[in-house]
Amino acid sequence: MSALLLLARYFSASVRGQMQYPGSALALGVAQFFATIIDILAAWALFDRFGPVQGWTFGDIALFFGMVSVSFAIADFLSRGFDVFGTSFVRTGDFDRVLLRPRSAALQLIGYEFRLSRIGRLAQGLVVIGLSTSVLGLDWHADKILLAIWTIAGGVALFIGLMVLQATLAFWTVESLEVMNVVTYGGVQASQFPLSIYADWFRNFLIFVIPLGCIAYFPVLALLGKPDSLGAPDWLLPLTPAAGFVFLGISFLAWRFGVAKYTSTGS
Amino acid sequence: MPAVRPYAAAFAARFMLMLQYRAAALAGFATQCWWGAIKVMVFAAFYAAAPEAAGGSLTLAQTITYIWLAQALLALVPWGGDPEIGQAVRTGAIGYDRLRPLDTYAWWYARSAAWMTARALPRAALMLAFAGVLLPLIGLETWSWRPPANMTQAALFAVSAVLLVALSSAWVMLLNLAAVRLLDERGVNAMTSSVIIVFSGNLLPLPLFPEWIQGFLFVQPFAGMLDIPVRIYSGALTDGQALTGLALQAGWTAIFIALGRAWMHGVMGRLQMQGG
Numbered sequence: 001m002s003a004l005l006l007l008a009r010y011f012s013a014s015v016r017g018q019m020q021y022p023g024s025a026l027a028l029g030v031a032q033f034f035a036t037i038i039d040i041l042a043a044w045a046l047f048d049r050f051g052p053v054q055g056w057t058f059g060d061i062a063l064f065f066g067m068v069s070v071s072f073a074i075a076d077f078l079s080r081g082f083d084v085f086g087t088s089f090v091r092t093g094d095f096d097r098v099l100l101r102p103r104s105a106a107l108q109l110i111g112y113e114f115r116l117s118r119i120g121r122l123a124q125g126l127v128v129i130g131l132s133t134s135v136l137g138l139d140w141h142a143d144k145i146l147l148a149i150w151t152i153a154g155g156v157a158l159f160i161g162l163m164v165l166q167a168t169l170a171f172w173t174v175e176s177l178e179v180m181n182v183v184t185y186g187g188v189q190a191s192q193f194p195l196s197i198y199a200d201w202f203r204n205f206l207i208f209v210i211p212l213g214c215i216a217y218f219p220v221l222a223l224l225g226k227p228d229s230l231g232a233p234d235w236l237l238p239l240t241p242a243a244g245f246v247f248l249g250i251s252f253l254a255w256r257f258g259v260a261k262y263t264s265t266g267s
Numbered sequence: 268m269p270a271v272r273p274y275a276a277a278f279a280a281r282f283m284l285m286l287q288y289r290a291a292a293l294a295g296f297a298t299q300c301w302w303g304a305i306k307v308m309v310f311a312a313f314y315a316a317a318p319e320a321a322g323g324s325l326t327l328a329q330t331i332t333y334i335w336l337a338q339a340l341l342a343l344v345p346w347g348g349d350p351e352i353g354q355a356v357r358t359g360a361i362g363y364d365r366l367r368p369l370d371t372y373a374w375w376y377a378r379s380a381a382w383m384t385a386r387a388l389p390r391a392a393l394m395l396a397f398a399g400v401l402l403p404l405i406g407l408e409t410w411s412w413r414p415p416a417n418m419t420q421a422a423l424f425a426v427s428a429v430l431l432v433a434l435s436s437a438w439v440m441l442l443n444l445a446a447v448r449l450l451d452e453r454g455v456n457a458m459t460s461s462v463i464i465v466f467s468g469n470l471l472p473l474p475l476f477p478e479w480i481q482g483f484l485f486v487q488p489f490a491g492m493l494d495i496p497v498r499i500y501s502g503a504l505t506d507g508q509a510l511t512g513l514a515l516q517a518g519w520t521a522i523f524i525a526l527g528r529a530w531m532h533g534v535m536g537r538l539q540m541q542g543g
Contacts, residue, residue, distance in 0.1 A: 024454070031457030038461055042471040046313050049475055053316040179294050186301045193305075197312035202304070 003107055010111030018116050025116045032120025039192065040065050040128050056194055059135035060224060062128050065192045067148070067223075068216050069125030071155025072188045073118045078156070079163040081112030086170025096264050105259060106252070109167070136224075144223060147238055151223070154241025155215035159184065161244070161251035162210070168251070171258040183210055191216035196229050203230075211247055214240035273369055274377040281378045285385030292389045299338040299390065300397055306334045307410050324474035328413055329501040333472045335412035336497045339394035342386035344469060344492060345435045347456030348442035349379045356447050365535070372531050375443060376524075380436040416502025423509050427496035430516035434491045437523035438463075444530050468494035474503065488523070491516035 018025045040062060047058040076083070089095040089109075098108050132138065140148075166180035191212040195203045207213040221228055222237040313320075314327040325333065352375060355361040364371055398412035415421035445455045464470050466489035473484045473494040484490060495512035498504040504512050 027454045028457065031454070031461070034461045035457065038465050038470055041465065045471055045476050046309075048477055050313040050317040050320040053312050179297050181294075181298050182301045186298065186305070189302065190305050193309055198305075198308050202308065 003103075006103065006107065007111050011114055014111075014114040015116065028117035029120040029123075032117050033124050034120075036069060036121045036124045037127065039189075040131075043192075054194075054196055054229070056197075057136075059132050060226075061193065062132035062135065063138075063224060064194060064216055064220055066125045066127075066129030066132060067151060067220055068155065068188055068191045069121055069128060071125075071152045071215060072159050072184075073121035073125060074152070075156045075159030075163065076121070077114055077118040078110055079160045080115055081109030082160075082163040082167040084112075085109065085167035086173065090170045093264055095262070099259075099262075106164075106255065138223075147219060147223060150238070151215060151219040151241045154219070154244030156244070157248040158211065158215050158244035159187075161248035162187065164248070164251040164255050168254045168258040171262050187212045211240075211243040214243035274373050277374060278377040278381040281381035282385040285382055286389065289389070292386070292393070295342070296390050296393045296397075299341060299394060303334055303338040303394075303398065304410075307331050310334065311410075321475065322478075325472055325498075325501075325503055328409075329503055330472055330475070331410060332413045332501050333468070333497050335394060335398040336500065337469050337493055338398075339391040339412075340387060340431070340493060340496075341469070342390055343383050343431060343435050344463060344467060345383075345438045345442065346460045346463070347453075348446045349375070349382055349439060351378070351382070352443045353446045361447070371535070372440070372528050376436055376440055379439045379443065380432055383435060383439065384432055413501070415500050416505075420499055420502050420505070420509075423513070424496055424500040427499050427509075427513055427516060430513060430520060431492060431496050434488070434516055434520045434523070437520050437527060438488075438492075440527040441523060441530070444527060444534055447534050463489050463492065466490065467492040468497065472497075474498070485512075486515060488515075488519040491519055 043061050043065070044058055047053075047061070081089075085095075089098065095105070098105050101108065133140070138144075162180070162184050166184070169180070187210060190198075190202075190206060195206060195213045195217040198206070203213070206217075218228065218232060218237045218240040222234075227234060228237065310330050311327065314330070321327075321330075352361075355364065364374065367374065395412065398410075399414075402408070402411040415424055442455060442459065449455065466473075466484070466487055468490065473490060474481070476484060484494075491512070495504065495516060499509045499512060
């Protein structure tokens with residue numbers, strides 16, 4: 001059975017399981033939609049009171065919000081197994097069982113669970129992108145749609161990379177570290193605003209260490225047709241989402257190192 | 268007052284137990300620093316763009332203090348019911364609570380209040396050390412948590428903070444009862460937490476919302492869970508306004524307790540035990 005076919009089986013089993021309680025799945029999705037859309041309410045209230053900031057308007061910010069939300073929702077949907085890896089696999093010793101199966105551990109963790117409630121955040125992202133489109137009168141040509149998909153793909157890769165790193169840390173810490181929320185959920189938070197409003201050290205961290213700026217700030221500038229006030233050349237802006245894939249590659253290298261060093265905690 | 272002793276003991280026992288979760292407190296603290304720092308930078312940018320736009324409601328320094336206090340007191344926001352009570356409902360252990368010769372409402376109230384306060388205090392102390400002491404030391408005074416406006420405001424804040432705990436615990440009791448009633452608290456928690464994060468001022472300091480909604484924002488119950496105490500602390504609510512704020516906190520607490528007691532009476536009359 002090919003890896004893709006296996007993933008499709010994992011996917012349908014997971015979805016069927018959750019659809020045993022359709023009311024619950026729906027309620028969780030709706031709750032996530034409201035829990036995540038309130039952030040844009042805060043941005044709206046601030047722009048309503050203070051007006052544009054450094055040339056940014058509410059419509060611009062909405063595009064940042066929406067793109068990051070869509071990327072994170074998809075990544076979160078695909079990487080639940082890595083997210084709970086420390087608590088549900090290392091501490092319990094269940095990872096030993098995963099390693100015994102004749103399939104790669106990463107594949108099994110991706111297939112561990114697909115949470116339908118993530119549709120709530122995805123819907124929020126799409127609604128907010130729609131909002132931005134109507135406020136700014138954005139014109140979605142084919143090349144812009146392609147750039148948007150490429151940007152989201154880079155974002156998905158980066159966020160999955162963060163989840164994989166979090167899981168890798170669990171080889172040493174045994175638990176899933178809540179501190180990683182700083183760069184996952186906190187990363188979503190940070191990349192919802194344009195980098196130019198942050199302090200230098202923080203901005204550099206978001207470009208060079210955890211390249212959240214490369215999957216949100218730079219490509220969204222290209223989508224908005226704005227030049228970068230920080231001085232990045234225009235031709236570079238649409239290329240930056242590639243950093244997300246580089247980050248994912250590095251994360252998987254770290255993961256393989258962790259698997260090789262793994263010693264069981266189980267009995 | 269011997270009648271209070273069992274509830275005080277329940278509070279103390281749960282409080283000491285919750286203080287054991289040091290790793291959770293540190294992780295929460297790190298996340299809250301990051302969140303706070305992002306918010307501070309965002310607000311600084313907005314204030315720099317239009318310094319007069321806040322219209323005397325909050326200065327930038329007051330807004331920054333508001334943010335740090337909100338981060339410090341985050342564990343006092345009633346995100347959901349007390350997980351132990353939710354679990355007692357599912358396992359049937361709730362039967363033991365009903366067998367005690369005590370007022371079950373007061374018993375749970377004391378335990379829920381202890382659960383929230385014990386999570387909040389270590390984080391608040393760490394946050395004060397970081398945002399109130401460390402930031403000024405490394406030259407970031409403009410980004411730091413400022414001391415209270417004056418002694419009067421500090422004293423009023425102390426009263427308001429106690430009322431904050433009383434109010435949040437009274438709300439948590441309503442969530443607890445919803446958990447007993449529905450046997451699953453997750454849906455209710457998820458639905459109410461978005462409302463509370465907006466209307467308590469955790470999302471955005473309430474005075475920065477548009478003017479036309481300010482009257483409503485001040486009198487609704489969730490303002491007492493953050494906004495009123497923090498504005499008293501920083502001197503944004505003084506004299507009569509501060510006293511009105513305290514009265515609102517006390518009034519909503521009384522209403523929630525009355526509702527909770529009445530509801531508890533109804534729920535317990537029809538209680539069906541889970542488990543064997």
